[in-house]
Amino acid sequence: xxxxxxxxxxxxxxxxxxxxxxxxxxxxxxxxxxxxxxxxxxxxxxxxxxxxxxxxxxxxxxxxxxxxxxxxxxxxxxxxxxxxxxxxx
Numbered sequence: 001x002x003x004x005x006x007x008x009x010x011x012x013x014x015x016x017x018x019x020x021x022x023x024x025x026x027x028x029x030x031x032x033x034x035x036x037x038x039x040x041x042x043x044x045x046x047x048x049x050x051x052x053x054x055x056x057x058x059x060x061x062x063x064x065x066x067x068x069x070x071x072x073x074x075x076x077x078x079x080x081x082x083x084x085x086x087x088x089x
Contacts (some may be wrong), residue, residue, distance in 0.1 A: 001020040001060075001069075002014060002021055002036075003088065004019055004020060004021045004022070004036075005019070005020045005021065005022070005033060006019070014036065014039040015039050015040060015041065016039065016040075017039060018036065019035070019036055020033050020034070020035060021033070021035075021036050021037070022088050023088065024068055024086055024088050025048070026068065031038065031088050032085040033074065036082060037072060039071065043062060045083070046062045047061065047062065047063060048060050048061065048062060049061055049062070049069075049076050049077075051076065051079070051085070055087075057077070057087065059064060059085070061076045063075065063076055063077035064075065064077065067079070067085050068086045069083045069084055069085050070083070070084045070085065070086070071083060
């Protein structure tokens with residue numbers, strides 16, 4: 001699911017479209033809005049990881065997907081249990 005300004009939308013429904021989504025401004029350390037474009041499938045039959053945050057939120061992403069943590073941008077496959085993922089919402 002992608003957090004767009006129009007609500008959460010499955011990424012497959014955004015293929016070929018442009019729009020606005022919520023992101024995290026690392027310089028200002030706050031939620032921001034940015035444009036998205038060029039949405040496409042990058043892997044077929046990729047393993048999808050489910051990451052459960054302390055508040056129960058589940059993030060689903062492939063191994064190479066980057067998430068922003070207190071250590072900086074980290075691929076999902078390189079996350080440690082002690083990592084703190086910055087949550088936008």
